[in-house]
Structure formats: C-alpha cells, structure tokens
Amino acid sequence: MQFDDIGMTFPDGTTALESVSFDVAPGEFVTLVGPSGCGKSTLLRIASGLENPTRGKCSIDRDSIGFVFQDSTLLPWRTVQRNVELFAELHGEDRAECERRATEVIDLVGLGEFTDKYPRQLSGGMKMRASLARSLVMKPRVFLFDEPFGALDEMTRERLNDELLAIFSRERFAGVFVTHSIAEAVYMSTKVLVMSARPGRIVESIDVHFAYPRSHELRYEPSFAALCGEVSAALRVVS
Amino acid sequence: MSRRESTVERRKPSDFLGPIVVFGLVIGAWYALSLAILPEAKRFLLPTPHRVVRDGFLVWSAGEQRGLKPILISLWDSVKIALIGLSLTVVLGMVLATVMATRRWVEKATWPYLVALQSAPILAMTPLIRALIDTVQVQRVLVVMLISFFPIVSNTLFGLLSVDRAQHDLFALQGASPLLRLRKLQFPAALPNIFVGLRISAGLSVIGAIVGDFYFRQGGVVGIGAQIDIYRQRLWGPELIASIVLASLFGLSVFTSFGLLRTAVIGKWHVITRE
Numbered sequence: 317m318q319f320d321d322i323g324m325t326f327p328d329g330t331t332a333l334e335s336v337s338f339d340v341a342p343g344e345f346v347t348l349v350g351p352s353g354c355g356k357s358t359l360l361r362i363a364s365g366l367e368n369p370t371r372g373k374c375s376i377d378r379d380s381i382g383f384v385f386q387d388s389t390l391l392p393w394r395t396v397q398r399n400v401e402l403f404a405e406l407h408g409e410d411r412a413e414c415e416r417r418a419t420e421v422i423d424l425v426g427l428g429e430f431t432d433k434y435p436r437q438l439s440g441g442m443k444m445r446a447s448l449a450r451s452l453v454m455k456p457r458v459f460l461f462d463e464p465f466g467a468l469d470e471m472t473r474e475r476l477n478d479e480l481l482a483i484f485s486r487e488r489f490a491g492v493f494v495t496h497s498i499a500e501a502v503y504m505s506t507k508v509l510v511m512s513a514r515p516g517r518i519v520e521s522i523d524v525h526f527a528y529p530r531s532h533e534l535r536y537e538p539s540f541a542a543l544c545g546e547v548s549a550a551l552r553v554v555s
Numbered sequence: 556m557s558r559r560e561s562t563v564e565r566r567k568p569s570d571f572l573g574p575i576v577v578f579g580l581v582i583g584a585w586y587a588l589s590l591a592i593l594p595e596a597k598r599f600l601l602p603t604p605h606r607v608v609r610d611g612f613l614v615w616s617a618g619e620q621r622g623l624k625p626i627l628i629s630l631w632d633s634v635k636i637a638l639i640g641l642s643l644t645v646v647l648g649m650v651l652a653t654v655m656a657t658r659r660w661v662e663k664a665t666w667p668y669l670v671a672l673q674s675a676p677i678l679a680m681t682p683l684i685r686a687l688i689d690t691v692q693v694q695r696v697l698v699v700m701l702i703s704f705f706p707i708v709s710n711t712l713f714g715l716l717s718v719d720r721a722q723h724d725l726f727a728l729q730g731a732s733p734l735l736r737l738r739k740l741q742f743p744a745a746l747p748n749i750f751v752g753l754r755i756s757a758g759l760s761v762i763g764a765i766v767g768d769f770y771f772r773q774g775g776v777v778g779i780g781a782q783i784d785i786y787r788q789r790l791w792g793p794e795l796i797a798s799i800v801l802a803s804l805f806g807l808s809v810f811t812s813f814g815l816l817r818t819a820v821i822g823k824w825h826v827i828t829r830e
C-alpha cells in the first residue's frame with residue numbers, strides 16, 4: 317500500500333491533508349497519531365476509496381480491504397451471526413459458505429456464545445469484536461482501523477489489542493491504525509507516524525522494533541516507556 | 556441484562572385501572588348529559604347508554620334497518636373498502652417512496668403535490684371523482700387512498716433517507732449495488748418508520764371509508780358512513796350511537812393489529828424508549 321504525495325482540500329476550502337507520503341508493506345502495522353482534526357480519518361477514507369484525494373495518488377489493492385470504524389456500525393436488525401455474514405452475503409456467497417466463514421471468525425474473536433444476540437444486547441467491547449469479525453470474514457490483505465477501541469475502557473482496550481495482534485500475527489495483513497493513545501500506538505505497531513495539526517503532514521516516523529508476538533508485560537519495560545516518551549515529545553511539538 | 560431483554564412487559568394494575576376509570580367517567584358524563592342537562596323533549600338526540608345497548612346492540616333485526624344486523628352488514632361493507640384501499644395505498648405508497656428515495660428529481664417533482672393532496676378537502680373533489688369513475692365501489696376505494704396515502708409515503712421516504720452515513724460507507728466499501736443497498740440496508744433500516752406510517756395510514760383508511768360512504772352510495776347495501784347518515788336523518792339515536800361505537804371499534808382494532816404486527820416483525824431489535 318502506497319501513499320504518494322496525498323493532498324486533500326474539501327469543496328468548502330478546508331485543506332485537511334498536505335503532501336502525505338508513506339508505504340505499508342504486508343506484515344507491517346503502521347499507527348497514525350496526531351492532533352484532533354489533522355486528517356487521520358480523511359487519510360483512511362482516501363485509502364479505502366471512499367474519498368478521492370485532490371492531489372497525489374494512493375495505490376492499494378481495493379478488492380481486499382478491511383475497514384473498522386470508530387463506531388461498530390453493526391446493523392441493529394441483524395444478530396451477531398448475521399452481521400458477521402454480511403460481507404460474504406454482499407459478495408454473493410451462498411448461505412452455507414456465509415455461515416461457515418462467519419462461525420470461524422466469531423470463534424476467533426470470542427463471541428461464540430453471543431451469535432444470536434442483537435447489537436443492542438451487546439456491550440461496547442463485544443460490539444467492536446463483532447465489527448472486527450465482520451471485516452475478517454473477507455480475509456483482507458489491507459486493514460484500516462479508525463480509532464476502533466477509542467470508546468472502550470482501558471482493560472477492554474488492552475485485551476482487544478492483544479487479540480488483534482494475535483490475528484495480525486497469523487494473517488500478516490498490512491495494517492494502518494489510527495489512535496489517540498500513545499501506548500496503544502507503540503504496543504501495536506511496527507512504525508508510528510506522527511502527523512502535524514491541520515493541514516496534516518507526517519512530521520516524524522518512529523520505528524518500533526519489538527518482535528511479535530508481544531505480551532502485555534511489554535507495556536512495563538523501560539524501552540517501551542522510552543518509545544512512548546519519544547512519540548509524546550513529537551506530538552507536543554506539533555500541537 | 557436478562558431483565559432488559561424480556562420483550563413482554565409485565566402488566567401492572569395501573570395498566571388496566573386507567574382505561575377503566577376513564578370508561579366510568581365517560582359513561583357517567585353521558586348519563587349526566589342525557590338525563591340532567593338535555594331537556595326531556597330533546598333526549599332523543601342522546602339516548603342513555605342502557606337504551607343504546609338495548610336497542611342498538613341487543614336487538615338483532617327489527618325490520619326497516621333497525622337492530623344490530625343492518626349495522627354490522629354496512630360495517631362489513633366499509634371494512635372491505637377500507638382494507639382494499641389500504642392495501643393499494645401501502646403498495647403504491649411504498650413503491651413511490653422507494654422511487655423518490657433513489658431518484659432525487661422524482662422526489663422534488665412529486666413532494667409538493669403530495670403535501671397539497673394531504674390537505675385537499677375530499678368534499679371539493681367529489682364532482683371530479685364522480686365524473687371520472689362510474690363505479691361506486693371504485694369511487695369509495697379512491698377516497699380511502701386519497702386520505703391515507705400521505706403518511707405511508709412520507710414515513711417510508713424519511714426512513715429510507717435517514718440511514719446512517721457510516722452504514723452507507725460500509726456498503727460502498729463492499730461495492731454493493733444500489734439495489735442491494737436498498738434491500739439489505741435502507742429497507743430494513745426504514746422498517747420502524749414504515750410501521751409508524753402504516754399505523755397512521757391504517758387509521759386514516761377507516762376514516763376514508765366512512766367519508767367515502769357518505770359521499771358515494773347507491774341503492775342496496777350501503778357503507779357504515781351512509782348508514783350513520785340515514786340514522787341521523789331519521790333521528791334514531793340508539794342505532795346512530797351503536798354504529799358510531801362499532802365504527803370506532805373497527806378503527807381501534809386496525810390500529811392495534813398494526814401495533815402487534817410491528818412488535819412481531821421488528822420488536823426483537825427495535826425498542827421504543829420512553830423516558
């Protein structure tokens with residue numbers, strides 16, 4: 317996945333992005349951090365093809381993209397099982413195949429007991445799990461995450477971080493992850509990109525060398541804290 | 556959680572008490588009006604409740620349109636008209652709303668006329684309807700449709716158009732065709748609104764049937780609206796009130812059936828919150 321000199325000016329004159337360039341290879345997990353309103357969501361929308369950039373080019377395999385939004389955006393009239401089947405269904409798979417694929421990923425995210433529940437009966441964390449499972453059904457090679465765990469409490473967020481990393485270790489997709497949490501950014505990724513305030517540019521790229529699989533003790537290592545400090549310092553400069 | 560999940564609400568005594576108390580008050584006021592306020596000579600305008608029950612409900616048939624039987628026959632005649640009109644309204648209304656939701660210019664072109672239609676008095680249209688259609692039954696069905704058309708269209712349209720943008724994005728990302736999006740996203744999302752529209756249109760179809768009976772009738776069996784008019788002219792109080800009560804009960808049962816249908820179809824996932 318390649319971003320080449322991406323710029324975005326909305327029709328109302330707001331320039332959200334200015335010359336953003338970076339690559340993400342399969343097996344890489346890149347996190348974007350930056351001040352609120354700096355264009356992170358806009359960048360992901362451009363990557364997914366929902367929006368066209370006014371400048372530059374984004375090369376990406378659009379047929380194999382997963383996008384997890386901040387809200388779970390589950391369809392309230394479908395049970396967990398049927399929500400997770402949705403994408404396979406939209407791609408014209410037959411019932412048995414939809415069911416088989418959904419069951420597989422529902423187990424993966426630990427929602428096995430809740431297949432018959434409707435979204436209103438789920439907690440925030442369970443909704444995000446279902447949303448994640450829904451994207452996993454199509455086995456995307458490129459995965460975009462827009463603050464997926466932003467609304468969750470810390471415990472749930474850390475647990476979901478670990479589960480997502482386990483899935484990442486197995487599937488080895490190319491990931492772009494937007495977050496406001498510095499610890500989450502460092503914990504998850506191979507590289508943290510720090511963006512400036514609007515119009516967004518990438519001002520710093522910090523490599524994270526910890527090997528996968530990462531365990532949650534990593535959060536308490538001095539080297540982990542040092543990297544968090546580095547990201548935090550970079551953010552302080554731009555905002 | 557299990558407590559919140561129960562879809563059947565536990566009935567409290569106050570659920571029954573309220574309607575019973577109101578019923579008692581209405582009957583009491585009725586007696587007061589009939590016996591104490593109206594002078595004896597004008598009592599025929601509002602006969603007492605027990606006379607209505609005796610002459611309107613308990614007499615089956617006493618020739619010359621008296622008794623319960625002729626009331627029920629004309630009520631059934633109107634019920635058929637209302638249900639035919641309502642079915643056509645629902646089908647046409649939902650099709651129109653769907654076209655309006657997918658084609659912006661259709662929405663722009665038709666919306667003002669729908670609003671105008673909603674407020675146009677049927678009275679003013681009767682000569683035109685008579686001139687264009689010569690079957691009384693068809694004229695009556697048309698009146699039902701004219702009166703009940705707007706709510707189903709506007710509510711369906713509103714439901715189809717108010718789908719969350721993020722959910723639209725979700726479908727766009729999967730490359731879903733507009734038709735697929737309509738079927739799997741907009742239509743289910745609109746169901747709560749569609750049921751609101753259905754319920755209002757259903758209530759209006761009963762009114763439409765009664766109004767239609769009133770303006771369009773022919774010899775033989777007439778609808779309940781016309782029957783009410785006949786009783787009014789003849790000053791047959793008990794029959795008049797009995798037929799009004801039965802017509803209201805029909806309206807109430809239509810309204811209730813659509814409420815039950817709503818619960819059966821979407822009650823599992825769509826919960827009406829009430830603060």
Ligand SMILES: Nc1ncnc2c1ncn2[C@@H]1O[C@H](COP(=O)(O)OP(=O)(O)OP(=O)(O)O)[C@@H](O)[C@H]1O
Nearest residue numbers: 326328330332351352353354355356357358359514
């Ligand atoms: N459709 C739009 N039209 C005009 N301006 C927009 C549009 N979408 C976003 N913007 C503007 O572009 C800028 C970037 O928005 P974006 O949502 O990408 O920020 P963000 O980095 O994701 O912020 P946050 O961290 O708060 O989610 C904001 O100033 C926003 O007001």
Ligand SMILES: [Mg+2]
Nearest residue numbers: 356357358462
């Ligand atoms: Mg955002």
